[in-house]
Amino acid sequence: MQKASVIIAWYARLVQKMPELPEVETIKNELMPHVVGYSITGVELLDDSVVTGMSGGEFCRMVAGQAVEKLERRGKYLIFLLANGYSLVVHFRMTGALLLGSKNIDRHTRAVFHLSIGEHFVFRDPRRFGVMRLLQDIDDLTGKLGPEPLSENFTPNVLARGLSNHHIPIKAALLDQGLIAGIGNMYADESLFASHIHPLRKADALSPEEISNLHRSIQKILRLAISDKGASVDTYVRPDGQEGTAQFKFNVAHRYGKACPVCGAPIQRIMVRNRGTCFCPGCQSPGQGLLL
DNA sequence: CTTGGGACCTGGCTGC
DNA sequence: TGCAGCCAGGTCCCAA
Secondary structure (H helix, E strand, O other), X not given: OXXXXXXXXXXXXXXXXXXXXXXXXXXXXXXXXXXXXXXXXXXXXOOHHHXXXXXXXXXXXXXXXXXXXXXXXXXXXXXXXXXXXXXXXXXXXXXXXXXXXXXXXOOOEEEEEEEOOOOEEEEEOOOOXXXXXXXXXXXXXXXXXXXXXXXXXOOHHHHHHHHHOOOOEHHHHHHOOOOOOOOOHHHHXXXXXXXXXXXXXXXXXXXXXXXXXXXXXXXXXXXXXXXXOOOOOOOOOOOOOOOOOHHHHOOOOOOOOXXXXXXXXXXXXXXXXXXXXXXXXXXXXOOOOEOO
């Protein structure tokens, strides 16, 4: 028994998180008043590999002097619409963050953006998975993404149609950005818990009622997380350095070994398609159509 | 065509 | 005390 608790504690520490839709939405909302309407006067690239699609020098030249006309989010991408028509696209992957202010420059800082109002913000990413790129046509990127889960385009029918020809675990389907944009590991787990669906159920085997429940749960979970300014489980922080509080309302995500708040059963953790997956064996029964 | 699995990258931890 | 080895995550790419 002692060994089990050691393993549980070990997993609890190992758990990482990345910015998903609610976190990127929060970054967008909080960064917006500091950048929209102002110019990026210069970019210091401390790590060239953070830029994809062109050289670091070209990236800096094309961004410097451009006004930021809009700041948008699509899926997990943050998009700066620049005056020259190009879009500066940021993906945070695991540990990326955009931070306002100079005290945040350290060995993990990858780029510094100077603004015309004298302020600046930095892109910081300890694990160097995050990427920035400059695109002429943003549709090249966003066209590959599924619907925004909080838009009116995302209906139970759209979800049902998307899942219908996918013979894969529902957990894997929720992580497919081409089916729904913006859901990552933790919000997939939370949405499945809220709709009482086992993560290994086949995507194309859910009943219309289950799909309707899942649709409602996805929207509820994401809206709640946005109102809590995202979840700060590990490295995610808002542009001003403050933490989000969505993690305090999690029922299963990052709660491996702890009691389910609904039925009291210990939360289990399994691997689904090589992704750690937390669920409640009491509330999310396998039922029929289980993929094992 | 769909599905699955490994690579990428690094900090933080374990265990020798 | 030191260090090799392992693991997490999202996306891309390739193999089956």
